[in-house]
Amino acid sequence: METTLHHPNRFTRRRWLPAAAALLALAGGLVAPAQAQDAWPAKPIRLVVPFTPGGVTDTSGRLIAEELGKRLKQQVVVDNKPGASGNIGTALVKSAPSDGYTLVLGFDGTMVINPHVFSKLPFDTLKDFAPIGKIGNATLILVAHPDVPAKTLGEVIALSKSRPGGLSFGTSGTGGTPHIAGELLKMRTGANLTHVPYKGGGQAMTDVLGGQIPLVYTAVAGAHGHVKSGKLRAVAVSSAQRTSALPDVPTFIEAGVPDFVVDSWVGLLAPASTPAPVVARLNAELNAVLADPAVREKLRVMGIEASPGSAEHFRDEIRRDLARYGPVVKAAGISVE
Template sequence: GGLALSASTAAAQAAYPAKPIRLVVPFAPGGVTDTSGRLIAEQLSKRLGQQVIVDNKPGASGNIGTQMVATAEPDGYTLLLGFDGTMVINPHVFPKVGFDTAKDFAPIGKIGDAILILVAHPGVKAKTLQEVIALSKTQSGGLSYGTSGTGGTPHIAGELLKQRTGANLVHIPYKGGGQAMIDVMGGSIPLVYTAVAGAISHVKSGKLHAVAVSSAQRAP
């Protein structure tokens, strides 16, 4: 993930920032992106001496909030918490996203990388990846897995898993990872693909079972 702002930003102003800054998070509250945005906003506020307000604008797999920043006044007071799903993958998945990643944004900095994890409700009988794949093939309607939205990295990871293993998985897109996590813990869906950071506390508490991670090494 990373921070970006509308391109063609005006030349540096002597008193910047002279007013509160809006940080648009293109997903619903409660997910990893939202949590990251709030941590970043808190630290930016301290460093800049000006309030940084998180503004959640979910919808269309992050396209709505991203487009909002792309068309905002290019004065440096509207920032976007973007990541590869919205900035790189979405333009190739959706026929029209309403923004041009290369032309409409000026990058500020990279925040970090996220390891993905496939987690299951404790009631799911399959505990390993191999068992999940095998179980999915016995389900006529497939096994559902939730993600933060269509075209995001978790969605691509899930589809890649299907392609390489023949797993019978059915994608359920949400407007953010937070609601997907609530639904898998409540038993509404059996699986969720998300970032480790957003699931680890629930795994440790026993509310979720960790099936597999996307990294070559075992996650701590």
């Protein structure tokens, strides 16, 4: 009787085929997400601006959105979500999917000052966001009404100390960067200054122009025209170097306050856990936009000095500012329930 033997490869093939199919399926599952990530962005991106339209922060965000859209070949749509000093729109992005399609325009007042000012905050700056990169620094300036009998910073400080009620300074509101800068100036120099909060920088500017208050701490963009026309006197800027917008105005450091640098910055952030390749792509494209001389000039007109850099550098700066402003807010007793 002839015995039929199984070919040795038949058994091996029956076991190998299902295993091979499983491997191919696994490989397909790995390739699909990679291909999807490589295809980013495949649809429009939303940039949440947590402030009302028309301000310097909003205007700078719209400029960057337009230029990023050109480079990414996808529209970057600005979505204004104002309220609670920027907290509402910022918290909205915290809760958005971490897929690179929702970003927030980060403002230092919201990201590093509000955590110390508000007793309850709907986000954690360091844990809930992935920094992409800084757009630039908005230089702050202390200006005075021409009738104030003090021209230099030293004279302003001396005048404030000589008056029982001191001197008042207006800002765009409680807890904003100009307010913090004024409080820090008081701590560093002993100046007798009283803060007068307004509901916006425009209202503060109207009152100092009218002589209702002697001083205003504000962004250079808001005071530039009035200083140039002689309606206001520039005292000093709190940047590390003089601003190109007002090159004749000294810095606080030059005026005798060592290491006094308080800039207001703006940048881009995404929800935490956004894929690293997406963050890297956004950072590279943002830096390319900021390298464009035309963009830099448009930002300069707004009072913002372009400041390209890595996402890691931006994260480090956020961390430093969080630590720096905490003691100032506490010492000044600034709080919002």
